[in-house]
Amino acid sequence: MEEEQMAFEQKQKEQVIESLMAEHRQGQIAEINLRLQGKPDEAEKVWQRNSLLSAEIDILIGQLMDEWLGNAERAIKGLAKISAKLEAAVAEIKKQINVAQNVVKIIGLLDDAVAIAKKVAAVL
């Protein structure tokens, strides 16, 4: 529930920044039109106002990135844990195969020992 709320808040913030960026873009288009119409003073005023909005947009994008990093940290740790569990499952199967190979080898060694013991017993 908390995660859903967090995700919703994040999306809402994205929407707010998107609409601010749309406003900023309209401001830029208005400024260019004023310049094309030969009204540089009015264009300059629009540019100055728009620069303030641009600085705010930069700050908000930065905040959004900071918040994302905060949320991602927990997810990265969680994913690292589940990867470690998977690695352990792979290692466990490999270990069981190794154990079986070793058991077969040991049986072979014991066989050799028994064969030697038999030969020794026959000589004595």
Next chain:
Amino acid sequence: MQHEPISYPVRHLVIVLAILGITGCASISPAPFAALATSLQELRDGADAPLSLVHERTRDRYIVEAAAGNFGKVDGLLLTQPAGDPFGWASSEPPLFLKVAQFRGGVHRLNSVLVGYAGFLGQLASPNLVSPEQFEQLARDLNGNLRTSVQALGVSAPSNKEIAIFSTLGAAAFQAYLKNKQRSSLLRALDRNQPAIQEAAELGASAVRITAMALRNEYNNSSAKLAALIANPKLSESGKQTTLRELIELDEKFIKEISVLQTLHSSYVALPAAHQELAAGVADPKRGLPMILELLENARDLNRLHDELSKGD
């Protein structure tokens, strides 16, 4: 003889054919897992490239704005040491490009753990983990050892055939047990990790949207600057043409870059369903794997778009 490295399209085709060819095969097919791993690697590289561009552009814009007399921006560059933190740094107004650099690192780490996860899934799904060759060797060794035992103990030896059947059965039963364990571990992992993959995919999609926003912001600023230059009545006709050409090139580049981000976004959106599909595919190998194929198609598109953008540079 030196082998030529397999090209990306060939590798892609091999994986697609392998996925399509799994129908009717009862054991775990490694192909969808290989497809997931390939797609996630492409996703990681695909996400890093636009963030590298955003970093470069926000940094360049910062320099231009600071040089134009925005002294607050110069202040922001004078890093200070936070009290009690010998390795820390702080800025009165952290520049956006520094935040982008940290964000880029975070996105790369998230994608890297996803790549690592896919790699371990691939190992757990691999037919080589419990390979027939290993068990044939086990049966052969066991066979040889049993023969020595019976001879050494002076027991009348059973026929070769009887010993071979006995040792093969022993090794085969053990192989079946481990295969079953491999399968159940894989299914359990896919099932239990679904919520974590869902969360990671949502974070990935959100990172791409933030990147798109930052990229658009840089495009807006650069294109407005060029347009203002074109509107300058003092600029010559040829100067206007050159600047217009620059604006057109900027537009074309932006369209390609934003389309890379769109593909990345749809890959993250498809990821949870693709992960779920892996479990369903292990349980029922006759099932189709449309989401895995979509993810792989996206990876191919990303690779192509990436190449196109690199050529443009």
